[in-house]
Amino acid sequence: MNMFTLFGFADVTIDWAAVGIGVGILVGLALVLSLLIVLISRFCEVKQDPRIDEVNELLAGANCGACGYPGCSGFAKALVEGKADLSACGQTNAANKIEISNILGVTLEGSTEPTIAVVACSGGNKCTDKYEYQGYGDCISQNLLAGGRKACETGCMGSGSCVTVCPYNCIECYDGYAHIDPDLCRSCGLCIKTCPKTLIKRVPVSAKVYVACSTNCRGKDVTTKCQAGCISCGICERSCPTGAIHLVNNVPIIDYSKCTNCETCLVKCPRHVIKHVHPQDDVVAVATDTKDTKATEQPKQ
């Protein structure tokens, strides 16, 4: 009993000669073609700078296109030719960047700590609207109409221009403004270039707090427009033990080289404008600092 009777093909006879010819032709064809490919690949080998492949191996390989070149291999080619600057890539890690700079024989400039992006606005639905926008649903087009619908000049419109460009799907718009997931962000910088209000900023990955407001208005004007905006009271500047915070144009700026992540500013801020970069830190803060959170309103996630 062979396998054909098992499957119910009792009277099938196999023409072994035909099978042999078929297999022979296929194997012969495959052999001839593979030999041709090998020979031609030897003969037609294009000599290119070996550094291009080396650099390409070291780049992040996400092909996000934020550097302005078509993919990482295009960027590697431009780097070796000296046309591009390594700082244009936001997400290759520091060790690889140093190695690339060694290959290229250039000095690496700027900070080597990787960064992530944060949205420097948390107004959203707490910020009043100037008018009701019913046009094409995009921040860029909305911004053309009297600077967007928000009463605040530097308010996030939450229409998601940054959401559509993000190659990692880490931006989401809810509560009326954009939220960046710090665990998914690779700091490619596409959203920073896209945001018409330039509200998205980079902070070091080790940073725990950031300033979630960009307004330049005086405190009194802010209170009428936005319930979540900075009123330039200066408590953070005075309470910071290392002097890392300074009020510039009515909004605090954190110098992360001095910041020790003590979170005093976050606890002291009466408007909760200074926020955790990682939202899950909020829960921990509520659990441990019950004394402080009782005195002030609990920060919303």
Added chain:
Amino acid sequence: MNILAIVVAGILSQNFLLVKTMGICPFLGVSKKTDASLGMGIAVTFVMVLTCLVCYPLYVWVLVPTGLEYLEIIVFILVIASLVQILEMVLKKFIPGLYSAMGIYLPLITTNCAILGVAELVTVQAAVTTYLEALVYGLASGIGFTLVMIIMSGLRERVDRYNLAKPLKGFPIVLIVAGFMAMAFSMFTGINIGA
């Protein structure tokens, strides 16, 4: 079937994309920008001619005499894929300009159904009778493919600027546009020259 009839059939009345509905993947995927769709069209034309050049003699002089017609699909795919691979390397070496223009599209279309379709049509389906006609058919089909790709990308570039209702945005309107184009092209199926 004369040469003129084959050219008209390949470009209009038997158009691969809109009448035979083959090769829809690049039709919807690469038709966002006109220059990209032109590059894709040229690459497809190139590979279609190459396919006819190789598959017709292989079928008529090797597979039919040995009685192995049933192996056509395996043989065709094997031959087309390896020839495109070889062609890519040769282009990279000798004509780098042409390689960079259509280099990224070439490997994408080696196993496209429009390419296999053209091989099947000139051999098994016997749409043509001589070797020369097979070559002309491949060239005309490629030109017809390019024509429709360019029309589609032009329409899409315009449609993308319109403020459409949300359910229609993106691919739904593209499919509707493709449907209208297919209706327009179905008009050409009435043309019958010398057949």
